[in-house]
Amino acid sequence: MVEPRSPMKTIKFVDEYCQWYKKLFSDVRSFEAFKYLHIGCISELKRKTLPEIAKIVGLDNQQGLHHFLTKSPWDIEKLRTLRLELILEILKGRPIILIIDETGDKKKGNTTDYVKRQYIGNLGKVENGVVAVTAYGVFCGMTFPLLFEVYKPREKLKPGDKYLTKPQIGAILIRKLQSMGFKFNLVLTDSLYGESGTNFISVLDELELNYLVAIRSNHSVDLLKGQYTQYLKWQRFKRVFSDLSSENRFIREIIHGKREEHRYWQITTDTENLPGNSTWYVMSKYPDITHREVGNFYGLRTWVEYGLKQSKNELGWADYRFTRYEDIERWWEIVCSAYLMVSLHSEQMRPSPGETQSQFASHPWWDNGKGWKNILNNLRLIAQPFILFNLIYPWLTVFPISQLSSGFSKLQSIIYNLTSSIFIFLTHPDFYFSSA
Known part of the structure; x- marks a missing residue:
């Protein structure tokens, strides 16, 4: 029996949050579409249309996202x-x-x-x-x-x-x-x-x-x-x-x-x-x-x-x-x-203190406000390398620049590993047992 492949990694805070809902989706592609739509919703796109969301998450077309919203059997x-x-x-x-x-x-x-x-x-x-x-x-x-x-x-x-x-x-x-x-x-x-x-x-x-x-x-x-x-x-x-x-x-x-x-x-x-x-x-x-x-x-x-x-x-x-x-x-x-x-990234609702994003906060565009929109601004900033690479990747298929591709990959890896987990309790076995 062939083991199903693991879901594609996207942005750490999205992956961890969506993991809470993973059991609702019978196949890996539906779960990935679920994550991609979350990225699309919080992105800076002026209109969150499925074709535009598909571009920023690295999909060739919108069909998978459309199928997920109209035909996929999730409840x-x-x-x-x-x-x-x-x-x-x-x-x-x-x-x-x-x-x-x-x-x-x-x-x-x-x-x-x-x-x-x-x-x-x-x-x-x-x-x-x-x-x-x-x-x-x-x-x-x-x-x-x-x-x-x-x-x-x-x-x-x-x-x-x-x-x-x-x-x-x-x-x-x-x-x-x-x-x-x-x-x-x-x-x-x-x-x-x-x-x-x-x-x-x-x-x-x-x-x-x-x-x-x-x-x-x-x-x-x-x-x-x-x-x-x-x-x-x-x-x-x-x-x-x-x-x-x-x-x-x-x-x-x-x-x-x-x-x-x-x-x-x-x-x-x-x-x-x-x-x-x-x-x-x-x-x-x-x-x-x-x-x-x-x-x-x-x-x-x-x-x-x-x-x-x-x-x-x-x-x-x-x-x-x-x-x-x-x-x-x-x-x-x-x-x-x-x-x-x-x-859930607010201080009021954070289930655990988490580490301060000191290195992220040194970014010149980091928003130090405490409101919902301030939090959204910072999450968009953390998501930027993932989204920008997906937008520039089609050009790399035309003009292959290995240094640019590897540089983006390294930046994404650094940000993924540095993002402090505020949803760590979601992976704790006692929590899953208590909420079953």
């Missing part, structure tokens, strides 16, 4: 489960902030599954596109993807589909995550979910979760006879941003009748004019929460949503060229996996 649910189990192992029971939101992508034509003219939050207007409800975690300031589910408009339902509103989908995602063992110290959402009533808020109450949700300015509250609405005095607080800069903002509590477990707040940058684009209404259920916590927790939702949008754009969330949702879903799951791979 997306098993991949998703392993990704979530990896996050749970790193969190070790510690709670996270959960953000439920939706993301939309503009798409031409009507052949793509579930495409429809609808509100696209990324664009801030109604366009022809596909929308998915997403669940993201925040731990010590670092974000990572959890679950997503496409929104299926009534007019676009296929046989066997069931219509669900976005808040209903969001509630299902929360139940699924909680059943897996995720713990939440706070849930943050926008007004679509905050105004959904029994479709969403009642589920949060049922699960006894703390939450902070945006509501509309005309949000109605039933008052008993003789009750009235009180607007308490404005309190100034410093809104602290992700880069640790801050600015003064103002918040006041609005009490409808008497203070209940659901509390209402108004946040603004200007107490005199209450400008529409910088005045927010919020409902909270969070025992003993202070006005400063309300202001900064709500602000967290805003900057995280902006960060998620930028991050997904960097990884090619909307760059798929498929029309079947089954294929699109596979692409999105790969993007989520690549996103997590980047997040």
Whole structure:
């Protein structure tokens, strides 16, 4: 019996991260395609199309990558489960902030599954596109993807589909995550979910979760006879941003009748004019929460949503060229996996201290920031020799220069051996036994 060949080595941090999922793939070529797509997602390609990804990973054509996403028999649910189990192992029971939101992508034509003219939050207007409800975690300031589910408009339902509103989908995602063992110290959402009533808020109450949700300015509250609405005095607080800069903002509590477990707040940058684009209404259920916590927790939702949008754009969330949702879903799951791979290099989520990349840090382009994008910049830098050699190799078949080829090989080998392993725990037999 012929032993299957070993997977081609690529970039050390990609190889080690993807090793966690290796058992899902029945053949070595599928596993290699899985690794190549991760490299493509984190690369500096402006559009993560399969032909361009094939070039930077050294493939002659895109057929293997296309087959992997459309016909290869790997199970997306098993991949998703392993990704979530990896996050749970790193969190070790510690709670996270959960953000439920939706993301939309503009798409031409009507052949793509579930495409429809609808509100696209990324664009801030109604366009022809596909929308998915997403669940993201925040731990010590670092974000990572959890679950997503496409929104299926009534007019676009296929046989066997069931219509669900976005808040209903969001509630299902929360139940699924909680059943897996995720713990939440706070849930943050926008007004679509905050105004959904029994479709969403009642589920949060049922699960006894703390939450902070945006509501509309005309949000109605039933008052008993003789009750009235009180607007308490404005309190100034410093809104602290992700880069640790801050600015003064103002918040006041609005009490409808008497203070209940659901509390209402108004946040603004200007107490005199209450400008529409910088005045927010919020409902909270969070025992003993202070006005400063309300202001900064709500602000967290805003900057995280902006960060998620930028991050997904960097990884090619909307760059798929498929029309079947089954294929699109596979692409999105790969993007989520690549996103997590980047997040796991953060100090907040690093499972083991690892060695400092002192020699890498001496590179003039090394990024010393601590944010997700800073980490991505450095991973792209480490990946450069592998990618650049694949791009220049076709020229070496025309003009053979042995010194150039051997020089690239030596550089790649040095970087591969110097890259400190932050995923060493993934190869520990006790961990595989405990997660089996």
